[in-house]
Amino acid sequence: MRDRLMGLEPVDFDIATDAVPEQIKAVFPKARGVGEAFGVMLVRHAGHTFEVATFRKDGPYHDGRRPSSVTFSSAEEDACRRDFTVNGIFEDPESGQPVDFVEGRRDITARCIRAIGDPHARISEDRLRMLRAVRFAARFGFAIDEGTAAAIRSHAGELRSVSPERVGEELRKMLAHPARAQAAVLAEELGLDAAVFGSDPGLVRSDPSPIADPTPRTVRHARLGALAADIDWTVALAAWWLDRVADTPGGRCVPRPSAAACASAIGEFRRRLTLSNQETDALAHILSVREALIAGHEGLPLARRVRCIARPGFDAALAILAAEDADGSGVGRLAARVLADADRELPGRRLPEPLLDGNALLRAGFRAGPRFKVLLDQALDAQIEGRVTTTAEALELARAAGG
Numbered sequence: 001m002r003d004r005l006m007g008l009e010p011v012d013f014d015i016a017t018d019a020v021p022e023q024i025k026a027v028f029p030k031a032r033g034v035g036e037a038f039g040v041m042l043v044r045h046a047g048h049t050f051e052v053a054t055f056r057k058d059g060p061y062h063d064g065r066r067p068s069s070v071t072f073s074s075a076e077e078d079a080c081r082r083d084f085t086v087n088g089i090f091e092d093p094e095s096g097q098p099v100d101f102v103e104g105r106r107d108i109t110a111r112c113i114r115a116i117g118d119p120h121a122r123i124s125e126d127r128l129r130m131l132r133a134v135r136f137a138a139r140f141g142f143a144i145d146e147g148t149a150a151a152i153r154s155h156a157g158e159l160r161s162v163s164p165e166r167v168g169e170e171l172r173k174m175l176a177h178p179a180r181a182q183a184a185v186l187a188e189e190l191g192l193d194a195a196v197f198g199s200d201p202g203l204v205r206s207d208p209s210p211i212a213d214p215t216p217r218t219v220r221h222a223r224l225g226a227l228a229a230d231i232d233w234t235v236a237l238a239a240w241w242l243d244r245v246a247d248t249p250g251g252r253c254v255p256r257p258s259a260a261a262c263a264s265a266i267g268e269f270r271r272r273l274t275l276s277n278q279e280t281d282a283l284a285h286i287l288s289v290r291e292a293l294i295a296g297h298e299g300l301p302l303a304r305r306v307r308c309i310a311r312p313g314f315d316a317a318l319a320i321l322a323a324e325d326a327d328g329s330g331v332g333r334l335a336a337r338v339l340a341d342a343d344r345e346l347p348g349r350r351l352p353e354p355l356l357d358g359n360a361l362l363r364a365g366f367r368a369g370p371r372f373k374v375l376l377d378q379a380l381d382a383q384i385e386g387r388v389t390t391t392a393e394a395l396e397l398a399r400a401a402g403g
Contacts, residue, residue, distance in 0.1 A: 001091040001098050005108050006140070015052045016090065020072055024052055038070050057081060061125040065162075076101045083122055083129045084136065084148075085114045111142045119151035127158050130192055131170045138174070138183035149190060156191035167195055168273030175236035181225035184240050197244065198268050226323035234282040235316045238290075239323060241265055256294055262287040285313025290320055293338055302345065303381035309346040318342070354380050356394035364395050375401060 003010040017024070024041045025031050031043045031052070039054030055078035059069035079088040079101040086107055090099040098105060102116050113136050115122040115129075123129055130152045137144050144152070159167065174183045187193045223239035245257050245265075257265075266283050269275055275283070289311050297308060308314065321335035342349070356379040358372055366372070378401055379394040388394045 001089040002086050002104070002108065004091065005089065005098065005105060013050065015050055016055055016075070016078055017052060018055050018075070020054050024054075038067075039072060058125070065126055065128075065166075067125070075099065080116055082116055083126070083132060085116055086136070086140075086142075088116050107145075111140070112145050113137045113140075113142050113148065114145035115148045115151065119145075119148045120155070123151055123155045123158075127155065127162050128166050128170055130155065130159055130190070131167065131174070131187070131195075134183050134186045134190065134192065135170065135174045135177070137186055138179040139177055141179070141182075144186070144190075152190045152192070156194070159192055159195040162195070164272050164274045168275070171196060171237075171273060172233050175233040175240070178229035180227070180236050180240075181221045184221055184224055184243075196269075196272060197241070198272065223320055223323040227319060231319060232282070232316065234279055235286060235319060237269065238283055238286045238316075239320050242320065256291060257287075259288075259291070262291075282313060282316070285311060286316045286320070289313045290317035293317060293321060293334065297338055298334075298341070301381075301385070303384045305341065306346050306351070306384050307381075309342045310349055310351045314342070314349060351380070352383060355383050355388065355391045356380075356398065360391060360395065361398065364398075366398070 019027070021033060021036050021039060021041055024043065028041075028043045028045070031041045034040050034042050034051070039056050041052045043050045043052050054072050055075050056070045057073040057077040058067035058081045059071070061067050075090060079090065082088040082102075084107075085102045085104040087104070088100075088102040089104040091097070092099055107114050113133050115133075133144055133148060133152060136142065174180060174187075177183070184193075187196070221240070221243045223243050224236060227236060227239055242257070245261065262284075266280060266287070269283065270280050289308065292308055297305060300308070318335055318339055321338070324335075354376065356376060358368075358376065361372060361375065362368065366375070375398045379388065379397055382388045382397055383394065388397055
């Protein structure tokens with residue numbers, strides 16, 4: 001109902017009913033329980049799968065995530081156990097009218113994210129709700145109610161006790177949305193960023209009191225705020241980290257964190273957010289390619305430039321460089337020139353099919369060994385630069401190199 005009241009098209013539906021699981025099964029015999037003790041059933045209908053939950057009242061929470069017990073109850077009690085007022089509005093399926101026990105419509109009008117009831121109690125039930133408040137506020141352009149924000153600040157340290165998998169999943173949603181920069185600002189102001197970045201000095205902003213920081217938010221998060229709306233979340237994470245560690249007070253910029261600092265950050269992210277191997281590699285590629293571009297990409301020989309262009313993470317690193325126009329460092333202005341070179345020198349971002357491979361070397365009488373890679377790399381470089389155009393010429397180059 002929330003999205004309809006805001007003039008948005010809902011992308012999914014939460015169905016709640018006074019029917020208990022046995023009654024749901026009677027209507028939909030193929031329904032299966034995914035949390036039957038909690039009154040949650042999956043119903044397959046017309047090619048879609050719906051989650052149907054029985055109205056319930058939760059018992060005490062002991063693990064900061066799940067109630068120790070539930071009691072099937074009324075719609076009002078079910079609404080009152082939810083997180084925020086804007087998420088506690090039901091829609092009557094027959095009339096289409098809102099059923100609002102928690103003044104969610106008032107808060108939609110006021111553009112406010114407010115916990116239902118006692119915010120401390122809602123947070124103690126599920127500490128991930130603190131990050132969810134940030135994500136919803138940023139996504140909708142709402143403010144967080146003062147009482148809810150105060151409760152989040154007082155419990156912010158407890159977010160570290162939430163499983164890395166859950167924190168990581170929430171962060172993925174947050175950084176995948178175009179309002180990612182606003183979410184980052186809110187997370188920092190509320191003290192939730194420590195659960196992402198930790199307390200390592202290499203991962204913490206040099207001005208760790210952002211609430212008192214008069215710097216405009218667009219400057220404080222120049223890279224993150226300037227990324228394209230549809231950028232991958234790993235690019236956003238890299239940009240957020242760079243916004244924190246690469247900028248110093250007064251607007252000056254140290255645009256090149258050390259390789260050790262990058263490696264440390266990636267290791268922390270992998271542990272704190274349970275990054276997959278693919279996500280970990282993506283971050284490593286983005287940061288290393290960005291460093292290579294800043295370090296003098298334009299002055300490299302053509303073959304080395306083309307190899308860099310073909311590396312995974314090149315376009316993502318370039319997107320961050322383009323965003324850095326806003327920080328005054330001059331780094332960002334490099335992006336336009338590098339992009340022009342890349343589109344001319346390797347428009348498909350893929351290296352050409354090599355004229356020479358290992359089998360060709362073996363057939364030509366070369367002995368297999370570590371030298372193979374050196375010879376093949378030299379041949380490919382010559383091919384890229386137009387010094388060889390046939391396999392025979394590439395073999396002659398390999399022989400001249402002392403293969």
